[in-house]
Amino acid sequence: xxxxxxxxxxxxxxxxxxxxxxxxxxxxxxxxxxxxxxxxxxxxxxxxxxxxxxxxxxxxxxxxxxxxxxxxxxxxxxxxxxxxxxxxxxxxxxxxxxxxxxxxxxxxxxxxxxxxxxxxxxxxxxxxxxxxxxxxxxxxxxxxxxxxxxxxxxxxxxxxxxxxxxxxxxxxxxxxxxxxxxxxxxxxxxxxxxxx
Numbered sequence: 561x562x563x564x565x566x567x568x569x570x571x572x573x574x575x576x577x578x579x580x581x582x583x584x585x586x587x588x589x590x591x592x593x594x595x596x597x598x599x600x601x602x603x604x605x606x607x608x609x610x611x612x613x614x615x616x617x618x619x620x621x622x623x624x625x626x627x628x629x630x631x632x633x634x635x636x637x638x639x640x641x642x643x644x645x646x647x648x649x650x651x652x653x654x655x656x657x658x659x660x661x662x663x664x665x666x667x668x669x670x671x672x673x674x675x676x677x678x679x680x681x682x683x684x685x686x687x688x689x690x691x692x693x694x695x696x697x698x699x700x701x702x703x704x705x706x707x708x709x710x711x712x713x714x715x716x717x718x719x720x721x722x723x724x725x726x727x728x729x730x731x732x733x734x735x736x737x738x739x740x741x742x743x744x745x746x747x748x749x750x751x752x753x754x755x756x
Contacts, residue, residue: 659717
């Protein structure tokens with residue numbers, strides 16, 4: 561099956577994401593995000609990609625978390641989407657930039673109220689004495705913002721991974737996979753077929 565149906569990687573990504581949305585049981589927008597710390601040690605974790613367009617791939621997090629700190633030291637990152645039911649993956653490499661405040665605010669206010677309280681209560685990636693301690697902080701913020709729209713914490717930000725490379729991978733019989741990599745140029749995107 562020929563997978564290269566578009567010379568625009570974002571159009572092809574949207575097609576694949578739409579198919580994954582139909583096929584995947586949970587969170588087709590889940591992606592593994594890899595960052596690197598100041599010592600060059602890579603780390604990876606799953607995040608939810610919230611929007612993809614010609615500008616890049618957006619996600620949100622606590623800037624004081626491990627990934628937030630690593631992005632501030634080294635803004636280069638990579639993502640991989642893996643849709644096992646479709647036997648596909650998409651790899652993205654590029655530079656991370658902070659989203660405008662208005663965009664972070666808009667997304668934050670679309671979240672479930674408990675998630676908004678959790679953004680205040682969780683000292684993400686820091687040691688936690690007990691679950692009760694976290695639940696106690698959630699109750700404190702629930703009381704503080706009772707009857708109000710919970711505001712976005714200043715440490716909770718939006719980020720965008722602006723790709724330099726996007727690779728599309730489709731599993732093939734006998735491990736003869738189809739792979740195409742889009743590399744960003746000043747004029748658009750160059751496309752190269754890769755060996756499996």
